[in-house]
Amino acid sequence: MAALDQVAIPAPMTPVHATRLLVLRNFIVYKSAWKLFLTGFLEPVLYLFSIGVGVGQLIDSFEFHGEQVSYAAFVAPAMLATSAFNGALLDSTFNVFFKLKYEKLYDQMLATPLTTGDIARGEIAWGLIRGSVYSAAFLVVMLAMGLVESWWAVLALPAAILIAFAFSAVCMALTTWMKSWQDFDKITLAQMPLFLFSATFFPVEAFGDSVLRWVVEATPLYRGVVLCRELTTGVVTWESAVSVVYLVVMGVIGLMVVRRRLDKLLLT
Amino acid sequence: MISARGLRKSFGDFEAVKGIDVDVRKGEAFGFLGPNGAGKSSTMRMIASVSPVTSGELRILGMDPATDGPAIRGRLGVCPQEDTLDNELNVFDNLYIYGRYFGIDRATCRDRANELLEFAQITEKAKSKVEDLSGGMKRRLTIARSLINNPDLLLLDEPTTGLDPQARHVLWDQLFRLKQAGVTLVITTHYMDEAEQLCDRLVVMDKGVIAAEGSPRELIEAHSTREVAELRFGVGEHEALAEKVEDLGDRVEVLPDRLLVYSDRGEDVVTAVIDRGLQPIATLVRRSTLEDVFLRLTGRSLAD
Numbered sequence: 001m002a003a004l005d006q007v008a009i010p011a012p013m014t015p016v017h018a019t020r021l022l023v024l025r026n027f028i029v030y031k032s033a034w035k036l037f038l039t040g041f042l043e044p045v046l047y048l049f050s051i052g053v054g055v056g057q058l059i060d061s062f063e064f065h066g067e068q069v070s071y072a073a074f075v076a077p078a079m080l081a082t083s084a085f086n087g088a089l090l091d092s093t094f095n096v097f098f099k100l101k102y103e104k105l106y107d108q109m110l111a112t113p114l115t116t117g118d119i120a121r122g123e124i125a126w127g128l129i130r131g132s133v134y135s136a137a138f139l140v141v142m143l144a145m146g147l148v149e150s151w152w153a154v155l156a157l158p159a160a161i162l163i164a165f166a167f168s169a170v171c172m173a174l175t176t177w178m179k180s181w182q183d184f185d186k187i188t189l190a191q192m193p194l195f196l197f198s199a200t201f202f203p204v205e206a207f208g209d210s211v212l213r214w215v216v217e218a219t220p221l222y223r224g225v226v227l228c229r230e231l232t233t234g235v236v237t238w239e240s241a242v243s244v245v246y247l248v249v250m251g252v253i254g255l256m257v258v259r260r261r262l263d264k265l266l267l268t
Numbered sequence: 269m270i271s272a273r274g275l276r277k278s279f280g281d282f283e284a285v286k287g288i289d290v291d292v293r294k295g296e297a298f299g300f301l302g303p304n305g306a307g308k309s310s311t312m313r314m315i316a317s318v319s320p321v322t323s324g325e326l327r328i329l330g331m332d333p334a335t336d337g338p339a340i341r342g343r344l345g346v347c348p349q350e351d352t353l354d355n356e357l358n359v360f361d362n363l364y365i366y367g368r369y370f371g372i373d374r375a376t377c378r379d380r381a382n383e384l385l386e387f388a389q390i391t392e393k394a395k396s397k398v399e400d401l402s403g404g405m406k407r408r409l410t411i412a413r414s415l416i417n418n419p420d421l422l423l424l425d426e427p428t429t430g431l432d433p434q435a436r437h438v439l440w441d442q443l444f445r446l447k448q449a450g451v452t453l454v455i456t457t458h459y460m461d462e463a464e465q466l467c468d469r470l471v472v473m474d475k476g477v478i479a480a481e482g483s484p485r486e487l488i489e490a491h492s493t494r495e496v497a498e499l500r501f502g503v504g505e506h507e508a509l510a511e512k513v514e515d516l517g518d519r520v521e522v523l524p525d526r527l528l529v530y531s532d533r534g535e536d537v538v539t540a541v542i543d544r545g546l547q548p549i550a551t552l553v554r555r556s557t558l559e560d561v562f563l564r565l566t567g568r569s570l571a572d
Contacts, residue, residue, distance in 0.1 A: 012338065013371045021368050025354075025368075028361055103356070104350070105352070108348075108353075109369060110341075111318070111346035111348070112341055112369035112370050113338040113371065114338070115338055266318070267319065268319060
């Protein structure tokens, strides 16, 4: 054990360094299980083909913020937002719950200089990366299919990353209150309507002037969907700014809650 | 290395640790001996700087865990009671990534991981999944992992619980080698043989307080006789027979399945018992152990 002495005591880690290490850990895990990565990418692509392109055949064209767009071009940005949403959701709910309750992964991390803040940032960063990878791949599909109609679309990727961040943070926060796998039905219960009614397949105007429309406009996935849609169609309005602020605030609050919850759960 | 004064830990209304004073010196192997629920693990978690101190003072390596948690943890090795290995990673990556968590660079982590695989005698399992390892191997991997940062202080919570005798001896041997290499060890255990084998000094804990402190030998000398005569009679007879042998030793303990007569001359006790016409089914004369110390101090055996 002579070589024991050769390990110098490393300098204290910066939050960025610590966050990178958690991402590295998840990267090593998925390197050998990359196929699991495919499902999250395929889902929105299949929706785009079946509904955007398939159902789109029955619909001539469409009015969005006064501009005519094809139905596929209307649905595609919604699927872009959804792919970020799905990717973020996968890691920040099931996987986090598994690591927290069964694997006790965070307990072993807390035996090292890592802190609960590092764990919160690291896991959210990973959810964000996964969501972003899906979105980037989806954006390429959109480009190949000629569904990108404006240079504003270069901002669609950062927008998708923002969506992934906001959902990662909030979903991980919610997961810390989960007691058993049954509780995840609630996640599915929220995920489906969000996916179907966030102006993904039909415009929000379809709700008329009812209260429901205001409700939908206040939901996070809707904010993400219109943000992406304004960017890829090039019809950018003040609504995009609202969406950006909304999602940033949502993500930051989620991050702070996650950290406090991990303190409460793990540092007993 | 560790200094605690009036250290307390409460969980709601339950007080797990009720004001203990502990000092652990550099290079020694220090033990917390006690039954389950004595407050050993709660104390260990506070020392590991993952459990906030309820009251009292705690200094680890001269630092306060409340403010310097990450800095303290950077110099500790922690081997928790349950193996918290990363089942999604293979054996080598478990060591490698754990080292990275300490901020150690890639190349050093890789070298250390390989060295420690050898130390834990699991080199050929480097690419295996963690779940394919035997209980003993998992334990050795957990201990190897806790050494990745070359810790000044190694915390071992019930290191051999759940292992078969052979695996325990392999592990004891490794811990002994670490001690000789100058690593300060803090061990909790409810096995008295483990405490005797490994610890230079220990405290006996019961119900959140320290009942006694000293080296295993000192404790035995202070709280027990040199030898013990164990007398086994028929079921249910022990209570009644205790009176008849009381005068033969310093003290008699009645256990459900046997009588323990404490005396410096165990053989004489057995002879006297037989002379009195009592007919034990089995007798055994042995040296006193920490088990006897515990029995004396708490009136209960460690296994309870």
